[in-house]
Amino acid sequence: DGGITQSPKYLFRKEGQNVTLSCEQNLNHDAMYWYRQDPGQGLRLIYYSQIVNDFQKGDIAEGYSVSREKKESFPLTVTSAQKNPTAFYLCASSPSWNEQFFGPGTRLTVL
């Protein structure tokens, strides 16, 4: 987990609310990623960013938005359009072509 922080660790959201998950890295990595993990399942890519001020949709981008204004930060907003947002969210970063390094995750629960 070292070098990548995610906050908060646990987050509760009421239906209809937007919430923003924080991801910060001090590894000087160019690329950053957001994944969603559901119980008993693998990771699915939500958004990724290869460079500052640029990002691309992953496999399940609907209902989510991101920004990449700084190299070290890649926040994820879960909007009210996301129908089933309860999940474990993982942020990762990587050098240009090497393995990805993961943060500790944020568990989002919709009340």
Next chain:
Amino acid sequence: AQSVAQPEDQVNVAEGNPLTVKCTYSVSGNPYLFWYVQYPNRGLQFLLKYITGDNLVKGSYGFEAEFNKSQTSFHLKKPSALVSDSALYFCAVRDSRNAGNMLTFGGGTRLMVKP
């Protein structure tokens, strides 16, 4: 396109016995292969990778993996399992022909090591 499969949802092994967690992949170019481990409510921890070179790759915590091109496999192994190895293991692949560093992850295999 790139894909990876972990055919076993769960692997059970007794402490002290050897363990194998299976992974097969599909890519159009050359594969870059990775193994990660996840403990409950934690992020993924990198174990080892194969990019090029020796087919047997050694990683963290005594784990190793063997790249087999003809069988398109990259099975994770450890000679003697520990109870503390019990966790969720993910295999991931990247196709060398992909310009970005997008990894595709398998569905995960839960390893249970019993005393």
